[in-house]
Amino acid sequence: MATFGAEIGDIGLGRVTITTPILETATQQHGFAHAAVSFGIGDSAAGYSALTLLNEHDEVLTVEMKINLLAPAKGDRLRAEGRVIKPEKRLIVVAADVWADAGQDSTHVAMLQGTMIPVTV
C-alpha cells in the first residue's frame, strides 16, 4: 500500500474506501500496468472491507479475485470502494469498484469480484 501512496478513507461495517494518487510511472507503460494498479487498490479495499467484520487481530488472504477493466485510469487519483457481499465463517465474498477522479469528474475504471479467507494470527 505504501508503494502506491494509498490512504484509507471512509470506513463502515463491510465497506472501505481507499484513494491513491495516479502516478505517471504506473500509467505510462504498457497497457497492462493499469490493470495491476487498479487490481492492487481494488483488492486492498475489498480486503479491508472484509477486515471490518472480523476480530482485531484477524487477517484475510485473497483466495481469488477477478477484475474487469472498464476505462483508462486517467485523472488525479484512483478511488476504490470495497464491500462485503457475503460474510461466511469460512469464506468472505467481496467486491470492489475503482474510480478515476479528475476534479469533479469520476470515471468507473474497474470492477472486481472475489473471495477472502479469514486467518487467525
Added chain:
Amino acid sequence: MATFGAEIGDIGLGRVTITTPILETATQQHGFAHAAVSFGIGDSAAGYSALTLLNEHDEVLTVEMKINLLAPAKGDRLRAEGRVIKPEKRLIVVAADVWADAGQDSTHVAMLQGTMIPVTV
C-alpha cells in the same frame, strides 16, 4: 514493472517468462498484498506473451483477468510464465503461472486466466 524490479527472461512465440525479487515490503503487510504482486507479474507475463504475436508497435490492454492464489509467495524471487491460449484478431486469451523460487525449490503460488485486446498506437 520497474517498481517491482522485474526482468524479462525467456521469450518464445506466445510465451514470456518474467522474474522479480521478492521484496519484504510487498509481503510483510496484509495478506492481500501478496495477491497484488502476484497479479502484477502474472498479468505482465501474460501481456508480453500476447505482444510476441503482434506487430512491433502494437500494444495490448488487459480486458479482464482472474487470479487464484495457491500458496504464500515465500522465497528469493517470483517467476511468472505467461502464454497465449487463443490468439484472435479482436481478442487474445492468455494464461500465466507464478512460481516462488527459493534456491532449488519452486512453489506454484498463483495462476491467472484472462483476456487481452490489441491496440494499434
Added chain:
Amino acid sequence: MATFGAEIGDIGLGRVTITTPILETATQQHGFAHAAVSFGIGDSAAGYSALTLLNEHDEVLTVEMKINLLAPAKGDRLRAEGRVIKPEKRLIVVAADVWADAGQDSTHVAMLQGTMIPVTV
C-alpha cells in the same frame, strides 16, 4: 433456456430479469450442478441485458464469465437480474445477480461478472 423452463420477466434498457422454477433434477445431484444452473440463468440474463442495447438482429456471445456461489439454491424459483455495466462498441461488460425465491423470502445465491461481444448476423 427452454431446457430450464425459463421465462423473461422485467425488461429495461440494459436490464433484464429472468425466472425459472427450481427443478429437483438440477439440485439433487452433486453440489456443482447448482453452479451450472445458476450460471445458465445468470449468463442468460446478462446476455439479454446486453441485447437491449443492440439492434434488433444483432446477437451477443459470452466472451468470459465468472460466478461466485453465495448460498444453496433452495426454494420455488430462481430469479436472475442481468445488467450492463459498460457498453462499448467492441465489448459489453455485464453483471448478474441470482436469487432463490421461496414464498416471500429471497436469498442471494450467486453473482456473475463477465464480458459479451456483439455479433452481427
Added chain:
Amino acid sequence: MATFGAEIGDIGLGRVTITTPILETATQQHGFAHAAVSFGIGDSAAGYSALTLLNEHDEVLTVEMKINLLAPAKGDRLRAEGRVIKPEKRLIVVAADVWADAGQDSTHVAMLQGTMIPVTV
C-alpha cells in the same frame, strides 16, 4: 448431468474426463447458451476431479468458477478434462478444458479455472 446426456470417461487421481453429445437445442439459440453448456460440463469435470481426492461419501460445492470461451462448440460431442491444481484441506483449486470433437478433429472451445469446497455429508 443427465439433462446433458453426459458420461464419465477416463478417471485418474485428480483427473476426470466427461463427454456429452452436442445437442442442437443447446447451440441453436442465443450465443450465450453455448457458454452455459460448456460451463456445465467443464464445472462437472472439475468437480469430479476434486472428488477423486476425497473420501467416498464426501461431496464438493463450487465456490467460484470462471470460464473463457475460445471457439464455437460445433461437432459431434463435447469433451471436458477436469484436473486438480492445488488440493488443500479447506479449498481445492481446479481447472478444466473443454473440447468439441468432430470425427478426428478437436477444437479447444473453453477453459475454466475455479475453487471447490469439500463438504462432508
